[in-house]
Amino acid sequence: VNAPLCVLxxxxxxxxxxxxxxxxxxxxxxRSELAAELNETRRNGRYTGDLELGPSVLATSSIAHxxxxxxxxxxxxxxxxxxxxxxxxAKELSTTTPIFSLTKGVERGSHATMTQVIGECTPGAVxxxxxxxxxxxxxxxxxxxxxxxxxxxxEAARLVQERLHGPRFRVYTSSDVAGCEIAGxxxxxxxxxxxxxxxxxxxxxxRAAVITRGLxxxxxxxxxxxxxxxxxxxxxxxxxxxxxCTSDRSRNRRVGLALxxxxxxxxxxxxxxxxxxxxxxxDPLVDLARSKGVELPLCEQVAAMVKGASTPAASxxxxxxxxxxxxxxxxxxxxxxx
Amino acid sequence: VNAPLCVLxxxxxxxxxxxxxxxxxxxxxxRSELAAELNETRRNGRYTGDLELGPSVLATSSIAHxxxxxxxxxxxxxxxxxxxxxxxxAKELSTTTPIFSLTKGVERGSHATMTQVIGECTPGAVxxxxxxxxxxxxxxxxxxxxxxxxxxxxEAARLVQERLHGPRFRVYTSSDVAGCEIAGxxxxxxxxxxxxxxxxxxxxxxRAAVITRGLxxxxxxxxxxxxxxxxxxxxxxxxxxxxxCTSDRSRNRRVGLALxxxxxxxxxxxxxxxxxxxxxxxDPLVDLARSKGVELPLCEQVAAMVKGASTPAASxxxxxxxxxxxxxxxxxxxxxxx
Numbered sequence: 001v002n003a004p005l006c007v008l009x010x011x012x013x014x015x016x017x018x019x020x021x022x023x024x025x026x027x028x029x030x031r032s033e034l035a036a037e038l039n040e041t042r043r044n045g046r047y048t049g050d051l052e053l054g055p056s057v058l059a060t061s062s063i064a065h066x067x068x069x070x071x072x073x074x075x076x077x078x079x080x081x082x083x084x085x086x087x088x089x090a091k092e093l094s095t096t097t098p099i100f101s102l103t104k105g106v107e108r109g110s111h112a113t114m115t116q117v118i119g120e121c122t123p124g125a126v127x128x129x130x131x132x133x134x135x136x137x138x139x140x141x142x143x144x145x146x147x148x149x150x151x152x153x154x155e156a157a158r159l160v161q162e163r164l165h166g167p168r169f170r171v172y173t174s175s176d177v178a179g180c181e182i183a184g185x186x187x188x189x190x191x192x193x194x195x196x197x198x199x200x201x202x203x204x205x206x207r208a209a210v211i212t213r214g215l216x217x218x219x220x221x222x223x224x225x226x227x228x229x230x231x232x233x234x235x236x237x238x239x240x241x242x243x244x245c246t247s248d249r250s251r252n253r254r255v256g257l258a259l260x261x262x263x264x265x266x267x268x269x270x271x272x273x274x275x276x277x278x279x280x281x282x283d284p285l286v287d288l289a290r291s292k293g294v295e296l297p298l299c300e301q302v303a304a305m306v307k308g309a310s311t312p313a314a315s316x317x318x319x320x321x322x323x324x325x326x327x328x329x330x331x332x333x334x335x336x337x338x
Numbered sequence: 339v340n341a342p343l344c345v346l347x348x349x350x351x352x353x354x355x356x357x358x359x360x361x362x363x364x365x366x367x368x369r370s371e372l373a374a375e376l377n378e379t380r381r382n383g384r385y386t387g388d389l390e391l392g393p394s395v396l397a398t399s400s401i402a403h404x405x406x407x408x409x410x411x412x413x414x415x416x417x418x419x420x421x422x423x424x425x426x427x428a429k430e431l432s433t434t435t436p437i438f439s440l441t442k443g444v445e446r447g448s449h450a451t452m453t454q455v456i457g458e459c460t461p462g463a464v465x466x467x468x469x470x471x472x473x474x475x476x477x478x479x480x481x482x483x484x485x486x487x488x489x490x491x492x493e494a495a496r497l498v499q500e501r502l503h504g505p506r507f508r509v510y511t512s513s514d515v516a517g518c519e520i521a522g523x524x525x526x527x528x529x530x531x532x533x534x535x536x537x538x539x540x541x542x543x544x545r546a547a548v549i550t551r552g553l554x555x556x557x558x559x560x561x562x563x564x565x566x567x568x569x570x571x572x573x574x575x576x577x578x579x580x581x582x583c584t585s586d587r588s589r590n591r592r593v594g595l596a597l598x599x600x601x602x603x604x605x606x607x608x609x610x611x612x613x614x615x616x617x618x619x620x621d622p623l624v625d626l627a628r629s630k631g632v633e634l635p636l637c638e639q640v641a642a643m644v645k646g647a648s649t650p651a652a653s654x655x656x657x658x659x660x661x662x663x664x665x666x667x668x669x670x671x672x673x674x675x676x
Binding site: 133134135138139141143144145146148167170172173174202203204205206207208209211212215216219232233234235238239240242243246247249320327 | 471472473476477479481482483484486505508510511512540541542543544545546547549550553554557570571572573576577578580581584585587658665
């Protein structure tokens with residue numbers, strides 16, 4: 001009994017994941033022309049270049065067809081389209097079908113994470129995330145990587161692990177959905193900060209300091225939202241943060257680089273040609289953190305920069321003007337967080 | 339009352355730190371020719387290029403002169419020479435003078451950390467470390483960075499913080515000497531692994547996975563040696579690890595890059611012209627971990643590679659052949675480490 005996996009979204013990551021899966025896969029593309037191209041050419045030229053889709057991948061522009069009899073649904077559409085797509089899919093799914101988010105971001109307006117959106121669209125469904133240092137363009141080229149599949153339902157996590165795990169893609173399981181998801185959302189914002197630091201020419205020490213203080217922001221917000229501190233030291237946390245902050249393949253980092261070199265926000269975003277989730281998520285994440293009483297100095301500066309309310313030079317001057325003290329807040333040093 | 343700081347060792351890091359300090363500094367160079375050159379030209383051409391030493395820095399080849407009346411001693415010589423230099427200095431110091439290690443490594447043979455060496459040479463002395471993402475060549479160029487000064491004696495830590503802190507060098511304090519020190523030693527070994535990954539062309543996802551699984555090794559060993567888990571998420575841990583693993587200015591990373599591209603160990607080390615502590619520390623660290631019942635798979639492969647007992651391809655094949663499972667050992671998930 002090898003029911004098909006359903007992948008919603010045929011961008012670079014959705015296509016790459018569909019190609020990694022063992023067994024039958026239905027890959028949903030919104031545009032029927034793209035679905036036809038995928039089925040005919042076995043390639044997604046715009047997003048994944050020469051990556052070949054095996055014969056067990058069937059592309060379709062029908063969500064009903066994609067969802068029919070699926071063992072699990074993996075949703076890989078940008079956060080701005082996420083709710084609409086999940087609502088459409090929910091009509092086609094039994095309530096026992098696990099749904100995993102492959103999207104790292106926060107919904108504008110609601111401030112909801114992607115699994116919260118899934119939960120609102122399909123009450124009672126088993127919900128999880130797939131995350132980690134997974135730059136899609138590298139995976140599309142067959143380079144090795146590792147990821148985390150997080151779900152409160154260990155059986156659902158193992159199902160996805162078994163279908164995705166292979167010699168070039170190591171899949172670890174976790175039960176910490178909240179921690180994995182907030183890590184994936186905030187790292188996109190922090191990658192913009194790291195890119196700005198490099199765009200300003202501040203060097204590798206400064207970038208490492210941005211990553212480290214960014215990790216502290218991730219831990220503070222993640223713990224406030226119920227995440228396990230260990231998650232942030234793992235692939236979903238440090239791993240993804242480091243990859244996104246240091247790889248020139250990262251869209252969010254590239255936006256920051258352009259800003260640091262003096263480009264306008266509009267020019268920096270336009271030159272990408274793809275969505276940089278960190279640009280969209282910065283403001284909602286800062287709001288979400290404030291509502292929990294958590295301070296995110298780096299994210300606040302990114303939110304100001306992408307709104308045009310601050311410049312890279314002014315933002316970094318503000319950050320370094322903060323007083324230096326003990327590295328960790330004494331509250332974090334309490335026995336609760338070891 | 340602004341007693342001089344004493345910096346032992348006029349390599350790239352010792353010279354850079356001497357230049358950063360406020361107030362009077364005595365900078366000890368083993369070779370009297372170098373001390374004379376530093377005093378005359380105000381530069382250390384070989385190690386720090388155009389970095390200018392201010393008028394408050396006095397270079398000397400006399401350890402007695404360097405130590406005389408020092409408020410604190412900062413030791414920045416390679417691990418292989420560390421014990422001899424500290425023994426010489428100890429004869430000149432009162433037992434109340436705090437001694438800080440600026441060297442990241444483990445002594446060959448004894449497996450002692452640098453602060454343990456200091457403790458053996460000067461029983462009863464106040465001992466600390468200065469560590470963090472501090473690539474000397476960048477600091478010598480005036481680029482910004484942050485560090486951690488760790489000492490059980492908070493007053494001694496603050497003394498060094500006050501003398502080193504400035505707009506371009508942010509100094510945080512910590513009381514976790516053991517954690518800071520083991521982080522600094524193991525990151526050099528892990529940087530060789532990251533360099534090998536890049537030398538093999540495995541990509542940014544793979545490098546991020548090496549850094550993340552390397553951090554897990556750092557946490558396991560550091561906690562076993564009495565370190566605070568939070569230290570490894572901070573500048574001394576993640577921060578220094580990321581800088582050393584991703585910067586082409588890192589000597590240890592460069593050794594790994596050369597190995598990954600197929601050079602011999604001898605050629606990789608020779609082409610550096612400076613000591614790469616990770617080459618020396620790999621074996622002692624693996625031994626130290628074994629004596630504590632801690633497994634360090636990445637460090638073990640590095641130790642094998644630098645001994646010529648394994649090749650980059652064989653080592654990475656061995657690492658990826660390990661079974662994938664839960665990301666963290668269940669023992670680490672116990673309430674003790676939250």
